[in-house]
Amino acid sequence: MPILEARSLTKTFRRPDKASGFKGALKHLAQRKYKNYTAVDGIDLTVEAGESVAYVGPNGAGKSTTVKLLTGILKPTEGTVRVMGRDPHTERIANAHDIGVLFGQRTQLWWDLPVEESLKLLKHMYGVSDADYKARIAKFDELLDLGEFMPALARTLSLGQRMRADLACALIHDPKMVYLDEPTIGLDISVKDRLRAFLRELVDDGTTLLLTSHDLADIEEVCERIVVIDKGKVAYDGPIAQLKAHYITTKAVNLHLEGPADVPALTEKFPDFAWAAGASPSEVTVTYESARFSTAEVLGSLTARLSPRDLSLSEPSIEDVIRRLYAGELTQ
Numbered sequence: 127m128p129i130l131e132a133r134s135l136t137k138t139f140r141r142p143d144k145a146s147g148f149k150g151a152l153k154h155l156a157q158r159k160y161k162n163y164t165a166v167d168g169i170d171l172t173v174e175a176g177e178s179v180a181y182v183g184p185n186g187a188g189k190s191t192t193v194k195l196l197t198g199i200l201k202p203t204e205g206t207v208r209v210m211g212r213d214p215h216t217e218r219i220a221n222a223h224d225i226g227v228l229f230g231q232r233t234q235l236w237w238d239l240p241v242e243e244s245l246k247l248l249k250h251m252y253g254v255s256d257a258d259y260k261a262r263i264a265k266f267d268e269l270l271d272l273g274e275f276m277p278a279l280a281r282t283l284s285l286g287q288r289m290r291a292d293l294a295c296a297l298i299h300d301p302k303m304v305y306l307d308e309p310t311i312g313l314d315i316s317v318k319d320r321l322r323a324f325l326r327e328l329v330d331d332g333t334t335l336l337l338t339s340h341d342l343a344d345i346e347e348v349c350e351r352i353v354v355i356d357k358g359k360v361a362y363d364g365p366i367a368q369l370k371a372h373y374i375t376t377k378a379v380n381l382h383l384e385g386p387a388d389v390p391a392l393t394e395k396f397p398d399f400a401w402a403a404g405a406s407p408s409e410v411t412v413t414y415e416s417a418r419f420s421t422a423e424v425l426g427s428l429t430a431r432l433s434p435r436d437l438s439l440s441e442p443s444i445e446d447v448i449r450r451l452y453a454g455e456l457t458q
């Protein structure tokens with residue numbers, strides 16, 4: 127049985143129907159009108175135990191609403207959700223023991239308590255044994271360096287510290303299914319790296335993860351599968367590697383030449399490749415179709431005929447593919 131199963135999941139919100147500006151607000155006060163807005167529109171999603179799934183889409187696509195439906199915070203307008211066989215909305219208390227949730231924009235720490243006290247409160251709420259609590263805190267401390275701010279009041283924490291403490295709160299009861307909504311938002315690169323390594327370890331230890339993020343490095347480092355949603359509907363669902371292999375049909379090499387790069391002359395000399403000026407006058411990027419040429423073939427030909435000072439391969443970028451998926455240029 128899958129750990130999570132959503133069928134035709136739909137959420138419609140009732141929103142004020144008013145014209146913009148002061149006049150529109152006044153008119154709405156006099157005669158209130160509403161219209162329905164479908165934020166999540168018939169989503170089917172099956173997640174097997176141990177999977178790490180990235181849930182991505184442009185602003186307003188319906189990601190957070192989906193997470194709220196999957197965690198039982200919101201009730202679907204139509205469709206069903208089952209998490210470990212339960213309806214997360216009607217069986218919220220039983221469900222809470224098996225899931226961990228983090229909304230990057232919000233905290234579940236008690237604002238005026240030391241971090242340690244928030245964790246202890248959660249320990250009691252979930253009925254975590256002393257031994258398990260100790261072992262988990264030791265592990266979080268090792269991977270997230272909690273120790274330094276355990277005695278600090280939540281409201282005094284930096285954003286990076288707060289997010290690490292919130293992750294510990296979300297995981298203190300060792301949930302089987304974890305939902306993280308933008309866990310790296312606003313963090314600096316070193317904290318992001320640390321969180322990603324932590325999440326990767328969590329997945330390697332068998333936790334099932336659903337991660338929403340606008341940061342594609344989070345997704346590539348932590349998840350194997352990607353679900354792209356747009357306007358409340360699934361636009362793509364499959365392995366990240368397959369998405370890349372399917373849509374990334376070209377590769378690129380950056381060359382640093384001895385002298386200035388003459389793009390028109392290079393195009394004439396190597397008409398099968400696309401040439402573009404690089405960051406400095408002596409740098410140039412050559413793009414080729416990976417189905418037609420092997421990288422070895424391309425490098426052999428370029429080094430033999432151009433004797434570059436240096437060269438590097440450009441990693442195919444998933445960003446480009448996602449951007450095109452968001453723009454509706456690609457279909458599954």
Ligand SMILES: Nc1ncnc2c1ncn2[C@@H]1O[C@H](COP(=O)(O)OP(=O)(O)OP(=O)(O)O)[C@@H](O)[C@H]1O
Pocket residue numbers: 139140141163165183184185186187188189190191192
């Ligand atoms: N409680 C609500 N009442 C009315 N509309 C809502 C409500 N919650 C969300 N929406 C609307 O539903 C749509 C989807 O919102 P949601 O927060 O799920 O998007 P998102 O994909 O998480 O976006 P972002 O990447 O910007 O966080 C948006 O247009 C939003 O304004």
